[in-house]
Every structure is written in C-alpha cells, then in structure tokens.
Amino acid sequence: MAVPLSVYLFQKKEEMEWLDDELILLLNEIATATKEIAGKVRKAGLLGVLGSAGKVNVQGEEVQKLDELANEILIESLKNCGKACQITSEEVEDCLIVSEKGYAVAFDPLDGSSNIDVNVSIGTIFSIQKDSIMKPGREQVAAGYVIYGPSTMLVMSLGRGVVAFTLDPESGNYLLSHPEVKMPEKGKIYSINEANRNKWTNEGLRRFVDSLKEEKYTLRYVGSMVADVHRTLFKGGIFIYPADKKNTSGKLRLLYEANPMAFLIEQAGGMASTGEKPILEVVPKELHQRVPVILGSKWEVEKCLEFIGQE
Ligand code: AHG
Ligand code: MN
Ligand code: MN
Ligand code: MN
DSSP states (O other), rough: OBBBHHHHHHTTTOOOOOOOOHHHHHHHHEEEEEEEEHHHHTTTTHHHHSSSEEEOOSSOOEEHHHHHHHHHHHHHHHHHHHOOEEEETTSSSOOEEEOOOSSEEEEEEEEOOGGGTTTTOOOEEEEEEEEEEOOOGGGEEEEEEEEEEEEEEEEEEESSSSSEEETTTTTEEEEEEOOOOOOOHHHHHHEOOOGGGGBBSOHHHHHHHHHHHHTTTTOOOOOHHHHHHHHHHHHHHEEEEEOOOSTTTTTTBBIIIHHHHHHHHHHHHHEEEEEBBBBOOOOSSSSTTOOOEEEEOOOHHHHHHHHHHOO
C-alpha cells in the first residue's frame, strides 16, 4: 500500500535533521485541516456555503463563504496544535502572533475563489518559515498546496525535491502517489490572462507571448493559481501573472502565493522570477504585498526574461 503522509514524514526524519517533531506535527495538522476543507468543498452546494459572505477583505476582494470557512478551519487547527508561532492568512489583515519562537505559517486558505461557484478546481496554499514569515522565500522550511480537483492532492517540498500525495476517499489518508515530481525542461503550454494583454506594462512580454504562438504553444488558463501551477509543474511550460496598469506589482501575493509556489517550482527544477529577480530573493516589506510572477520550465522562463529585458 502507498505510504501515508504521517509515515512518510516520520521516515524522512532520518535524512532531514531540520525536520523536527514540531514541524512534522504542524504539517500533519495542516494536512488534516485541508481534509476538512476538502469535505466542505465537495459538498458546498448542499451545505449552503457557496456564494458571497457579504464582506470585503484586506485585499479589496469580495469574500466568498468558502474563503471564510477554510480560513476558520486553518486558524482553529493551527491554534489548537500550538506549533505555529505566527499565523498569516490572505483573509486576515494582521499577522496573528502566538509566540516569539517556532514555525511561522502563511496561507491562502482558498485559492481561486472566482471558481468556487462554477465547480472548477480550487486549492489551499501554505508556506512555513522559522520564527518569522517576513523573510525571503529562499529560507522556507516547507511549502505546499492542496488542489481540490478531480482528486484531492497535496503537493509539497521540505527543501529536498517535490513530493505529492493523493487523498484516498476510502481510508481518508493522504497516500504517497508521486515520490519525486520533476519539471520538464520545456513545455508546450503557456498560461496567462490574455484579457489583460493591452494593460501589461512590459512590451517585451507581448512579444514573448506572440513568439510562443509562433511555436504552436497552446494556452491553458484556469484562473486558480493552484490549478495553473499544478499543470505547469507536471506538464512544463510557463505561468505568468505580470504587472499591469491596474495591478502595478501584479496581483499575486508574495507570502502565501508566490513564495510557496516558487519554492516548489525551483525544487522541481524550474525557475520563478518577478521579471527582475528570483521570487525567492524578494525581501518582504508588507504582509500582503504583491509581486509579478513568471514561473515554470527553465527554457520558457529564461526566454521570457530575455524578451522582457529587451523591452
Ligand atoms: P484568491 O482566490 O486566493 O484571491 O486568488 C485568486 C488569484 C489566483 O488564484 C489566480 O491565479 C488569479 O487570482 C486569477 O486572477 P485573474 O482572474 O485576474 O486572472
Ligand atoms: Mn482572495
Ligand atoms: Mn490565491
Ligand atoms: Mn484566497
């Protein structure tokens, strides 16, 4: 039988000295919370948790009921397990400080909110740093996401490659399904919201996208970062959410979207850049700061950076 997540983490203790009991407990707690979220997501229409919660969050977005529910489940779990010293959520304006030392967790409780009501894949993203989340993403001790898609998968990295688990509905366990996730060097898919094409602030980006069309790439854009990154991780290619005239630093948030995803992509052999520097080198200044995101296979990201540099 495939290895359950809890056994996998226990086994990894041997080869990863930084993987202490606190971090293992924290990871198991986050995984358990996402199982509860998966249960709500899969019955959303029956539980009356579709639609808007009737409030606007710190991002200026209309909060969906599932955003709020997923947020409550994660915060409750992290507080109860007592292993998180700081809790940062997309849905909470301030960082919840529990103690000075320990593991700082940042998460996007429900990513892809615009897809909730139309039953398209959504997810949860998490990032874990030692003591404080306000450090460059390069220092993450663990990061990952859960995608609530045709199957529920937990994809994560502890700093030694990328591994993926699939939730087994019979046992209720996350079972190891992909022991080593490696990105293809080059893909055939690009993923960007081309509706914003005329707003992109960098002319070179338009030329880059046109060059991919010349090379017969296909476009896939779900509108849930978790789904678009998951496809890019497994099939290769490139995902971009650039700066534009409306979102001058891009739309995606550094601490709980760009950093965890960049960590995974690099650990799987890909690249992740803001267009000016590797995402993992950005020094965070504000909790909810946004960065442009260009991530995927090395070949496409390097090609994109060439075009952007040429402006
Ligand atoms: P969230 O639902 O957590 O606020 O994130 C939504 C993000 C991300 O999931 C996705 O890549 C992006 O919004 C899509 O934005 P557009 O609809 O502007 O393309
Ligand atoms: Mn949101
Ligand atoms: Mn998100
Ligand atoms: Mn969200």
